[in-house]
Every structure is written in structure tokens, then in C-alpha cells.
Amino acid sequence: MSIALPEFTPAQESLFLTLGSRALDSRLPRPFLGDTMADDIIATIGYRLDKFPQLNTKLLDRRTTVFDVAVRAKIFDEMVRRFVLREPDAVVLDLGAGLDGRISRVNPPPSVDWYDIDFPEVVALRRKLLPQPANAHNVGADLTDTDWLHDIPTDRPAMIVADGLVLFLAQDDFVSLLNRLTAHFPGGELALNAYTTYAMWTFKHSRAMRAIAGGMANPGSNDPRQLEQWVDGLTLLDEILLTRAPEVAELPLTRRVASRLAARSAKLSRIMATVVLRYRF
Ligand SMILES: C[S@@+](CC[C@H](N)C(=O)[O-])C[C@H]1O[C@@H](n2cnc3c(N)ncnc32)[C@H](O)[C@@H]1O
Numbered sequence: 636m637s638i639a640l641p642e643f644t645p646a647q648e649s650l651f652l653t654l655g656s657r658a659l660d661s662r663l664p665r666p667f668l669g670d671t672m673a674d675d676i677i678a679t680i681g682y683r684l685d686k687f688p689q690l691n692t693k694l695l696d697r698r699t700t701v702f703d704v705a706v707r708a709k710i711f712d713e714m715v716r717r718f719v720l721r722e723p724d725a726v727v728l729d730l731g732a733g734l735d736g737r738i739s740r741v742n743p744p745p746s747v748d749w750y751d752i753d754f755p756e757v758v759a760l761r762r763k764l765l766p767q768p769a770n771a772h773n774v775g776a777d778l779t780d781t782d783w784l785h786d787i788p789t790d791r792p793a794m795i796v797a798d799g800l801v802l803f804l805a806q807d808d809f810v811s812l813l814n815r816l817t818a819h820f821p822g823g824e825l826a827l828n829a830y831t832t833y834a835m836w837t838f839k840h841s842r843a844m845r846a847i848a849g850g851m852a853n854p855g856s857n858d859p860r861q862l863e864q865w866v867d868g869l870t871l872l873d874e875i876l877l878t879r880a881p882e883v884a885e886l887p888l889t890r891r892v893a894s895r896l897a898a899r900s901a902k903l904s905r906i907m908a909t910v911v912l913r914y915r916f
Pocket residue numbers: 646647648649650651652653654730731732733734735752753754757776777778779797798799800803804
């Protein structure tokens with residue numbers, strides 16, 4: 636079966652790169668994440684993953700292809716799981732949720748209210764394709780607008796995740812969004828994957844990213860502490876370099892050796908692989 640997709644912008648189309656990576660991961664004999672729902676969604680839509688050459692390449696081993704997206708999703712899931720265990724009355728916000736079914740992977744208690752926010756076109760598709768537990772709320776909005784936050788409770792601790800979002804937000808919009816969020820809630824955590832200026836330059840110029848490069852608006856940042864200066868009350872708790880993730884042991888030899896060498900230097904790790912940042916506010 637396949638369903639008709641609306642005409643997506645490059646930023647919206649990017650959701651298929653992450654969804655596709657998780658789908659391919661789930662087909663591995665020993666997946667990093669094992670999100671079979673991602674693969675079911677790809678099959679239902681009939682989406683052709685060869686729109687993204689890196690998902691289809693014969694040059695890279697499959698584990699190498701999916702590593703960054705699958706392992707960072709696993710890290711975000713674990714951060715959310717720990718937060719809602721500590722704060723069972725929390726709200727979770729997944730910013731730029733795409734077609735990610737994180738709530739099904741995390742399985743929070745029913746006392747947690749979970750908000751998946753993305754553009755209305757994407758949210759319309761989420762409603763058709765993803766399970767809708769009673770405590771899950773889909774919010775169709777441009778995150779750079781101010782109105783959507785009004786419907787979200789102000790008196791509960793918040794776990795905010797931005798998985799694969801930052802590169803599509805201009806720096807001013809990104810910083811304003813974070814200041815609105817930290818002012819809205821009594822406290823909480825923010826987890827995001829960061830992009831260096833080098834990564835942004837490479838993405839914008841690589842053939843692999845051609846389908847989505849037009850949506851990239853963020854210049855990137857080389858200093859995980861920079862956001863502490865720009866966003867009131869934000870304190871960096873963790874910088875997780877994927878070159879140092881235990882899952883590196885499950886990579887094929889070439890990538891494993893390259894990761895282990897890069898892992899010696901935080902600077903090189905930030906350039907070479909994904910970085911997950913966790914802040915408190
Ligand atoms: C790379 S995808 C990641 C999707 C999802 N987090 C995942 O891991 O599969 C980026 C997502 O951010 C969304 N996005 C980008 N800019 C946005 C904005 N200004 N407002 C709402 N969503 C946005 C896109 O529509 C897209 O779904």
C-alpha cells in the first residue's frame with residue numbers, strides 16, 4: 636500500500652532521512668535502536684529511500700549508515716525515560732517530531748502529557764500513521780510562531796527534545812524559541828543534537844543532503860556552552876560525543892578505528908560525529 640504525500644518543503648522532507656535511517660536500523664540482525672514501527676511507516680507510505688543517496692549507498696556498511704541517527708535516538712529516549720521516572724507529572728515536548736514514534740519507544744506513565752510538534756502538513760500525516768495514546772498530543776505549528784505554546788501547561792516540569800531540528804532554524808529563531816520555552820515552564824531539561832559550523836557547511840554542499848539542503852538555516856556552533864549565554868537559565872549538564880558511545884564497538888573495523896581515534900579529541904569528535912547536548916533550566 637502507498638499513500639499520497641503532500642508537497643513537502645526540504646525541511647519537512649528531512650523527516651524521511653531520520654525515519655528511513657531508523658527503518659534501516661530495524662532491519663539489521665542486531666539493531667542499535669530496533670524501531671520496527673519506523674519501517675512499517677516507510678512501507679505504508681511506500682517512500683523511496685533512494686531519495687537520500689547515503690541510505691542507499693553500497694560504499695558504506697549499513698551499520699555505519701544508520702549509526703548516528705539510531706544511536707542518538709536511543710540516547711534521547713533514555714534521557715526522556717529517566718526524566719519522566721523522576722517527574723511523573725512531567726510534560727514532554729518533541730520539537731520537530733516528524734514521523735517519529737518516540738512515545739511508543741519510551742512508554743511513559745499515563746500521568747505524563749506528551750506533545751509532538753511539527754508543521755501542520757507533517758502532523759496531519761502523523762495522525763494517519765502513528766498510534767495516538769490518550770496522553771499524546773499532536774501540535775501542528777511552525778515552532779518559530781509564538782501561539783502554539785499557549786495551549787501547553789505552564790506549571791509542570793518539562794522534558795524538551797529536539798532530534799534533528801536545529802539545522803533548520805535560523806539562529807535568532809532558535810534562540811528566541813528556547814527563551815520562550817524556558818520562560819514557559821517552572822523548570823526541566825532540554826536535549827538536542829548539535830551541529831558544528833563545519834558540519835553545516837558540509838551538509839549544505841554534499842550531494843547526499845541535496846534533497847533537504849535548501850531548508851538548512853542554522854550556521855552551526857562549535858561551543859556547547861554558547862547556548863548558556865544566549866538562553867536565560869540554561870546550564871549544560873552533558874555533552875555526549877558519539878565517537879565515545881559504547882555502540883562504537885559494534886561498528887565495522889574502519890569506522891570503529893576512525894571513531895576511536897577521533898574520540899581522543901573532543902574537538903575532532905564534534906567535527907566527525909553527532910554530539911548530543913543535555914541542559915537543565
Ligand atoms: C530531520 S527531521 C527530524 C524529525 C524527527 N525528530 C526524527 O528524528 O525523525 C526535522 C523535522 O523538523 C521539522 N521542522 C523544521 N523546522 C520546523 C519549524 N520551524 N517548525 C516545526 N517543525 C519544524 C521538520 O518538519 C522535520 O519533521
